[in-house]
C-alpha cells in the first residue's frame with residue numbers, strides 16, 4: 001500500500017514569516033508606498049522596530065560572511081552586523097521609522113508678511129543608489145500672510161532632518177521638504193535650496209572630491225516674483 005504524498009502547502013502557510021515581510025504585506029494591502037525615502041512609522045506595531053533591527057542584523061551578518069570576513073575571529077568585525085543594524089534603523093535612516101517630530105504651530109498674530117529666511121541648516125543623508133553619505137546645507141525662504149502658521153526656529157531643522165534621515169536623492173528630498181513645510185506653515189510662498197556633497201562621487205565611482213550638487217524648489221510668490229526670488233538667493237549666497 002503506497003503512502004499518500006503530503007501536501008506541503010499547509011506547512012508553508014504555518015511557517016513563520018519575517019517581521020519585514022509582515023510589515024511589507026501590511027503596507028501593500030493598505031496601498032501605501034514604501035520607497036526608501038518614505039516614512040512608515042504609522043504602519044509599525046509595538047515591538048516591530050526592535051524585531052526589524054534584529055532581522056537587519058542577521059542579514060548584515062550574512063553580507064559580511066559573503067564578503068569572506070571572518071567575523072568569528074576578527075575582533076573588529078565581530079559586532080559589526082549589530083552596529084550596522086542599529087545605525088540604519090535607529091540613526092541614519094530613523095526618518096523612515098520614527099513619527100514626525102512634534103511641532104507647535106503659532107498663529108501669525110502680528111500678520112508678518114515679509115520674507116523670512118532660515119539657514120544654512122546642516123543635513124545628513126545617504127543616496128538611495130549606493131547608500132553612501134550625503135552631507136549638505138539647506139536654506140528655507142518663507143513668505144507668510146495673515147493666515148499662515150509660524151513654527152519655532154529649531155523645528156525647521158527637526159522637520160528637515162526627519163526627511164533627510166532616509167535614503168534619498170537630492171531632487172526628491174527638496175520636494176519632500178517643500179511639501180512638508182508648505183503643509184505646516186501654509187505660506188503664500190516657499191523656497192528651498194540644498195547644496196550637498198555626495199560621497200558616492202567622492203569616495204568611489206568617479207572619485208571627484210570637489211563636485212557638489214545644488215538644487216532648489218520655488219513655489220507660490222517665489223515663482224511669480226523675480227525680485228523676491230533674487231532677495232532670497234542673495235541671502236543664501238554660498239561661499
Ligand SMILES: Nc1nc2c(ncn2[C@@H]2O[C@H](COP(=O)(O)OP(=O)(O)OP(=O)(O)O)[C@@H](O)[C@H]2O)c(=O)[nH]1
Pocket residue numbers: 127128129168169170171198200201204205206
Ligand atoms: N540625480 C541624482 N543622482 C545621484 C544622487 N546621488 C547619487 N547619484 C548618482 O546616482 C547614480 C547611480 O547610477 P548608476 O549608474 O546606476 O550607478 P553606478 O554605475 O555605480 O554609477 P557610478 O557612480 O558612475 O559608478 C550615480 O551617477 C550617482 O552619482 C542624487 O541625489 N541625485
